[in-house]
Amino acid sequence: MLQTKNRVIMISGANRGIGFETAKLLKNKGYLLSLGARNTDKIDMENIENKLIKCNWDAKNKLSSKKWVDETLSAFGKIDGLVMNAGVELGGDLEGDSEEEFDEMFEVNFKGPLRLVREALPELKKIDSGRVINVVSLAGKRPRKSKMLGYSASKFAAMSLTNAIRLAGWDDGVRATSICPGMVKTRMTEEVIVPEGQFKMDPEVIAQTIAYALSLPNSAAVAEILVNSRLEDMF
Numbered sequence: 582m583l584q585t586k587n588r589v590i591m592i593s594g595a596n597r598g599i600g601f602e603t604a605k606l607l608k609n610k611g612y613l614l615s616l617g618a619r620n621t622d623k624i625d626m627e628n629i630e631n632k633l634i635k636c637n638w639d640a641k642n643k644l645s646s647k648k649w650v651d652e653t654l655s656a657f658g659k660i661d662g663l664v665m666n667a668g669v670e671l672g673g674d675l676e677g678d679s680e681e682e683f684d685e686m687f688e689v690n691f692k693g694p695l696r697l698v699r700e701a702l703p704e705l706k707k708i709d710s711g712r713v714i715n716v717v718s719l720a721g722k723r724p725r726k727s728k729m730l731g732y733s734a735s736k737f738a739a740m741s742l743t744n745a746i747r748l749a750g751w752d753d754g755v756r757a758t759s760i761c762p763g764m765v766k767t768r769m770t771e772e773v774i775v776p777e778g779q780f781k782m783d784p785e786v787i788a789q790t791i792a793y794a795l796s797l798p799n800s801a802a803v804a805e806i807l808v809n810s811r812l813e814d815m816f
């Protein structure tokens with residue numbers, strides 16, 4: 582397994598939910614962290630012994646990806662891993678004529694990570710064991726509701742992105758993994774009531790899954806990890 586100490590990991594959407602739980606876990610494991618959020622004041626984590634930095638990052642702003650990568654390199658001199666976690670769920674109904682939420686979800690869930698990885702990949706290629714973790718969703722594996730077509734389509738696009746990264750990075754030791762959770766207990770799902778027999782996972786579970794994927798050696802490439810919270814005959 583790869584070491585954790587002094588590996589530099591960037592995490593997007595690190596101020597809450599899955600991103601924040603991942604930051605807490607990786608900090609405890611000894612990683613150096615570069616935490617990205619739209620508002621860094623909302624990242625409730627202390628920088629002890631210069632082991633983490635907080636950077637402004639907006640998925641919709643192309644320049645902010647370059648700025649975040651540059652700030653990470655200035656602070657730590659290298660990038661070992663990128664956790665592309667930030668995302669939005671705005672539905673996106675098949676029936677209806679609004680396209681705004683479709684555009685927003687493609688901007689944040691697909692183009693945001695695309696912008697970020699385009700800036701970070703050259704650095705990840707330099708170290709021969711770069712890792713990219715893309716927090717996608719089971720919605721990127723199968724559409725379940727016609728009312729969520731937009732979210733699902735943006736996450737299918739995100740799955741393609743992970744695969745493109747796997748292909749582009751292989752020869753230089755970069756390994757990319759899509760993490761596809763079912764329902765997770767975060768602000769994104771706070772209004773969803775799950776029927777009996779189904780669950781909402783704690784975000785710590787996904788944080789652990791991300792940490793596992795980050796720790797695998799180059800010889801054990803894992804393209805996808807599906808984590809279900811309900812019984813589905815597909816998985």
Ligand SMILES: NC(=O)c1ccc[n+]([C@@H]2O[C@H](COP(=O)([O-])OP(=O)(O)OC[C@H]3O[C@@H](n4cnc5c(N)ncnc54)[C@H](OP(=O)(O)O)[C@@H]3O)[C@@H](O)[C@H]2O)c1
Nearest residue numbers: 594598599619639640666667668718762764765767768769
């Ligand atoms: N919760 C679930 O059931 C579930 C299931 C499968 C997959 N996921 C995926 O898991 C990831 C994390 O979601 P979560 O459950 O932790 O939800 P969350 O608590 O709503 O967190 C979403 C994160 O994304 C950030 N974000 C949203 N728009 C952004 C933008 N334009 N630029 C930068 N950051 C932006 C948010 O920042 P602000 O605080 O600034 O808004 C926040 O940090 C998402 O990609 C989501 O699609 C979640």
